[in-house]
Amino acid sequence: MTYRSFFVVVALLALTAFVPQPMPQRPLMVQLQDSANGTVWLSLSSVGRPFTFDSKALHFAWQAYDALGNATATLTPADVRVGAWESVNTYPPYVDTSPGRRIVRLYRARVDFGAPPPHPGLYGFKVLAFGNFANTDTGQALEFRDSVVTSVYWPDERNDDTSVRDLRHRILGRTVYAFGGSIVGCYGAGRSYPPAAPLRVTSVERRRNVAYSLYTGTTVHGANGGDYFIAIDPIEVKIATDAPPSSTMGSSGAETPCDPGFRFADPWQAGVTITSATPPPALSDRTKIVPGMTRHRVLWLLGYPDAYGTAAYFNDLERWDYVMPSPFSSWVTFKNDRVVHYEPPGELP
Numbered sequence: 001m002t003y004r005s006f007f008v009v010v011a012l013l014a015l016t017a018f019v020p021q022p023m024p025q026r027p028l029m030v031q032l033q034d035s036a037n038g039t040v041w042l043s044l045s046s047v048g049r050p051f052t053f054d055s056k057a058l059h060f061a062w063q064a065y066d067a068l069g070n071a072t073a074t075l076t077p078a079d080v081r082v083g084a085w086e087s088v089n090t091y092p093p094y095v096d097t098s099p100g101r102r103i104v105r106l107y108r109a110r111v112d113f114g115a116p117p118p119h120p121g122l123y124g125f126k127v128l129a130f131g132n133f134a135n136t137d138t139g140q141a142l143e144f145r146d147s148v149v150t151s152v153y154w155p156d157e158r159n160d161d162t163s164v165r166d167l168r169h170r171i172l173g174r175t176v177y178a179f180g181g182s183i184v185g186c187y188g189a190g191r192s193y194p195p196a197a198p199l200r201v202t203s204v205e206r207r208r209n210v211a212y213s214l215y216t217g218t219t220v221h222g223a224n225g226g227d228y229f230i231a232i233d234p235i236e237v238k239i240a241t242d243a244p245p246s247s248t249m250g251s252s253g254a255e256t257p258c259d260p261g262f263r264f265a266d267p268w269q270a271g272v273t274i275t276s277a278t279p280p281p282a283l284s285d286r287t288k289i290v291p292g293m294t295r296h297r298v299l300w301l302l303g304y305p306d307a308y309g310t311a312a313y314f315n316d317l318e319r320w321d322y323v324m325p326s327p328f329s330s331w332v333t334f335k336n337d338r339v340v341h342y343e344p345p346g347e348l349p
Helices: 003-018 158-171 267-271 295-302 311-315
Strands: 028-034 040-047 051-053 058-065 071-077 080-082 086-088 104-113 121-129 134-136 150-154 175-178 182-186 189-193 199-206 211-215 228-232 235-240 247-250 261-264 319-322 330-335 338-343
Touching: 028 121, 028 150, 028 211, 158 199, 158 235, 158 267, 182 261, 211 261, 235 267, 261 267, 295 319, 295 330, 295 338
Parallel strands: 150 228
Antiparallel strands: 028 040, 040 104, 051 134, 058 071, 058 121, 080 104, 086 104, 121 150, 175 199, 182 189, 189 247, 199 235, 211 228, 235 261, 319 330, 330 338
8 A cells, every 4th residue: 555545545534533423223211200390201212213102002010119219029000191292302413413313302291190009108110111112214123221210209198198287287387407408499499508597487288289309318419419209299398598598509490480498208308308406506517527426416417318218217327328429429437326437528630
């Protein structure tokens, strides 16, 4: 090969690298998504060519979870009503609009939940597809990937919702404080407060016929750390405060009007988030976790762990984990309710 032909080949290879290449068809992704008005949507998406699907081939089931939020093998049929499907142009093409390019095609339909599963608590919502469910416009069968099992919490509304009445009796009209600090707001917007900020409870009501995404752990961590689940008929605790916020946040898709407060799946979640007890003195976000510190003080500084559980369960653990995106996770170990080791969050390089 001559030097000239060699450089021609190199140039052609370089040009080829910049020519958009068709993306392989990706498997079909199925998941539940909430929205600012409390509506839940079932979405279907795939990267690649346009596709069609047979919605009648979809079936739904509840996967039972144990008391700690771990999935079991038990499946029961889910009473779910799916509305009309619509195409959503949420994701534009990455390169261009020619057929077969890397384009995310998304369809969605409103979901209404009917009869609840046998018992209140946390369940995995599974979507099952039978037969030849979906095909591209070229006739290629789409693989159905059940990779996203959305956790859904069914509230305990037994005995005319006694648990909410008890929670209302304990905190309505009182000042509460948030373990580890808080974000007081609504869907997509809020204000951040330190643990010692006094928050007055003005209303405690179960809001019915809606569902919202919630997270375990302190509300300060939210989507960055806690386990995500969709809570059906959540409890709304409205808050008023004159305390200055540490920060304010919002998004274009925020709930309007925004009546600030907290949303809880059931009273157990309120119990690991807020308390009417007075915070300890000299509480500051600059306070360091050190050996010998009491579990009680760690609770006020960091909140309960970012996991599914009650206060009684967490208080029996010898280690509390705070799971965040790498490298910001941390953990604390206790012996006789005092710190023996603290692994602080890491830092970016």
